[in-house]
Amino acid sequence: MQGSNATANPSYAREKINVAILVTTQTLFMIASITVMTLSGVVGAQLSPEPGLATLPIALMMVGTLISTLPASLFMKRVGRRLGFVVGAVLGGVLGGLVSFAGIAAGAFWLFCVGSMLLGLYQGFAMYYRFAAADVSSPGFRSKAISYVMAGGVAAAFLGPWNASLLTELVPAVPLGGPYLMIALLAVVALGLLAFLRVPPQGEPAVGDLSRPISVIARQPAFIVAVLCSAVGYGVMALVMTATPLAMRARGFDMGQVAFIMQWHVLGMFVPSFFTGSLISRFGMPRVALVGAGLLVLAVVVATLGTTLAYFWLALVLLGVGWNFLFIGGSALLATLHSETERGKVQGVNDMIVFALVAFGSLMAGSLHHWLGWISLNLLMLAPVAVVLAAIVWLQRRSVGMRESGTTA
Numbered sequence: 047m048q049g050s051n052a053t054a055n056p057s058y059a060r061e062k063i064n065v066a067i068l069v070t071t072q073t074l075f076m077i078a079s080i081t082v083m084t085l086s087g088v089v090g091a092q093l094s095p096e097p098g099l100a101t102l103p104i105a106l107m108m109v110g111t112l113i114s115t116l117p118a119s120l121f122m123k124r125v126g127r128r129l130g131f132v133v134g135a136v137l138g139g140v141l142g143g144l145v146s147f148a149g150i151a152a153g154a155f156w157l158f159c160v161g162s163m164l165l166g167l168y169q170g171f172a173m174y175y176r177f178a179a180a181d182v183s184s185p186g187f188r189s190k191a192i193s194y195v196m197a198g199g200v201a202a203a204f205l206g207p208w209n210a211s212l213l214t215e216l217v218p219a220v221p222l223g224g225p226y227l228m229i230a231l232l233a234v235v236a237l238g239l240l241a242f243l244r245v246p247p248q249g250e251p252a253v254g255d256l257s258r259p260i261s262v263i264a265r266q267p268a269f270i271v272a273v274l275c276s277a278v279g280y281g282v283m284a285l286v287m288t289a290t291p292l293a294m295r296a297r298g299f300d301m302g303q304v305a306f307i308m309q310w311h312v313l314g315m316f317v318p319s320f321f322t323g324s325l326i327s328r329f330g331m332p333r334v335a336l337v338g339a340g341l342l343v344l345a346v347v348v349a350t351l352g353t354t355l356a357y358f359w360l361a362l363v364l365l366g367v368g369w370n371f372l373f374i375g376g377s378a379l380l381a382t383l384h385s386e387t388e389r390g391k392v393q394g395v396n397d398m399i400v401f402a403l404v405a406f407g408s409l410m411a412g413s414l415h416h417w418l419g420w421i422s423l424n425l426l427m428l429a430p431v432a433v434v435l436a437a438i439v440w441l442q443r444r445s446v447g448m449r450e451s452g453t454t455a
Contacts, residue, residue, distance in 0.1 A: 060244060064182035065191045067243050068175050071131070071236045072198035073205070075172040078139060078229040080206025082107055082165055084308045085214075086158075087291050087412065088301070089222050093155040098413035101288050103162035105409030108284070110138075110166020111173070112401040116394050118171045127178045127245040132237060134171025138164050139233025146226040151219075161226070168233070173397075181245050196319050203312035207305030214301060260391055263384060271441045272379040273396055275335050277403045278430045279372030282342060283365055285407030285414070286349075286427060287311060290362060292412065293420040297353055307358050314366025322374045331375045332442040338371025339435045342427070349424040361424075372434070 082104060091100035122130035142164030149158030176195045183191040209225045216224025263269055290311075291304045326334050345364035348357055384392040414423045 061183055064243060064245070065179055065194055067239045068179050068182070068191075069194050069198050071135075071239055072172065072175045072195045073201045074232045074236045075139070075168060075175070076199050076202030077206045077209055077232060078143070078165060079169060080202055080308065080312055081210045081225050081229060082162065083287060084207050084210035084291060084305060085222065085225055085301075086162060087288055088295055088304075089150060089158065090155070090412065091292060091295075092222070093150070093153060093158055094412075095155065097416045099155075100292060100416070101408055101410075101412035103159050104288050104411070105405050106159050106163040107166040107169065108401055108405035108408050110163040111169040112166075112398060112405055114138075114167045114170030115173060115397055115401065118174065119394070122171075122174065127174070127181065128240060128243045130174070131171055131178070131240050131243070134168055135233045135236045135240065138166070138168025138171060139236060140230045142166075142168055143226045143228075143230030143233060147217075147220065147223045147230070150221075150223040150226065165229070178243075178245055182243075196316065199316035199319075200313065203309050203316065206312065207308045210308070211301040211305035258388060260395060263388065263392055264395070266383055267441055267444060268379060269383050271437045272376045272383065273399055274434050274437050275338075275372045275376030275379070276396065277376075277400045278434045279338060279342070279369050279376065280400050281403035281407040282427050282430055283315075283369035284404045285411045286345070286365055286424065287362070288408045288411035289415045289420070289423055290358065292415050293353070294358060296420075299355070299358075303355060307355070307362050310359055311362035311366045314363040315370055316366075318367055318370040319374065322370055323378070325371075326375060326378050331379050332438050332445075334371050335375035335379075335438050336435065338368045338373075338375060339431055339438065341365075341368030341371065342431045344368075346424045346427055346431075350421045353420065 086103045086107070087101045090103045091097065094100050094102065118130060118134065121133070142161050144161075145164055146158055146161030149155070149161050179191040179195045209228050213224035213228055214222050216227060287308075290307065294304050294307065295301075322334065341364050345361045345368060348364060349361040351357055380392065380396055411423075414426065418426065
């Protein structure tokens with residue numbers, strides 16, 4: 047039946063092809079991202095002059111994302127989605143993978159860090175794949191198209207850790223370099239696919255003036271809570287996730303076991319996306335976000351109870367699901383606080399804050415693990431999570447009080 051629809055309606059077939067390309071390129075990018083999160087801390091520990099700098103490459107990837115996200119959006123408004131994605135894949139994916147490989151081959155920590163920052167540029171552009179899926183889809187297919195693109199993270203949950211563990215000896219002369227060479231090769235595959243992507247001009251985001259200054263929007267209590275949920279949830283998750291390979295390797299686990307834990311963590315991050323939106327619609331954002339923060343607390347508790355493979359597995363799965371509920375909850379709340387013309391700058395400010403905290407958390411992961419150890423590092427995460435819990439409860443009570451008094455925000 048679908049084949050007959052495609053034959054009768056060429057635009058229907060083109061829509062499916064476009065979405066399939068974006069799903070595949072999203073998966074290829076996520077393999078790169080998960081490889082970095084799984085392996086780069088271990089590589090950094092071998093190459094860095096100080097143990098506390100082990101996770102600097104991961105932090106620099108996040109810095110690369112932070113400084114490229116807004117320019118990537120502005121660039122694509124000028125030249126279009128396809129050319130923007132091609133530039134991101136070339137400079138970030140291909141060049142980033144090759145420079146990272148060269149850094150390992152030369153034993154040069156600084157060069158490996160440069161490669162990591164370029165891979166962050168790849169992420170800065172690839173973050174817009176899900177928006178491009180909306181651009182190329184008809185209204186009735188739009189939500190499914192975005193879900194399909196996000197589902198690329200589920201496939202990459204298996205492929206990324208496998209790349210990080212199974213291909214470490216791909217080039218025997220450069221131990222641990224193979225996965226980064228594969229990142230570059232997969233980015234080349236992405237380039238071949240992107241050549242067939244067609245994004246209609248009207249799919250590009252419209253440029254409009256803000257009807258309110260960003261300072262006015264940012265003073266809304268709900269805005270503050272939305273950003274806290276997304277930024278703290280993402281920052282805590284990134285810090286603990288970045289430290290996990292270091293903690294496991296220090297306890298004698300091999301890279302295959304590290305990859306297994308990271309696979310389940312990423313599944314915890316992305317699989318709930320298929321029903322988190324429905325949970326928010328049914329129970330409301332505050333309740334879902336509270337559950338997310340509670341799951342982060344539970345992840346800390348589990349991490350402090352033991353360091354066997356089972357404890358690492360459960361703690362990292364809880365960490366992933368908690369991140370999902372907090373990040374999507376915060377994003378859903380943010381979407382209610384701005385008009386269409388305010389969307390670009392509001393989302394840009396939110397993403398800048400989020401990735402600034404993610405970069406900071408990734409940078410601190412190595413130092414905190416080195417100086418405090420795995421258990422104390424996790425216990426430290428209770429403080430920012432407590433702030434988020436308090437903020438959500440405060441906003442919830444404030445909203446109830448305003449409804450009872452008949453006032454509006």
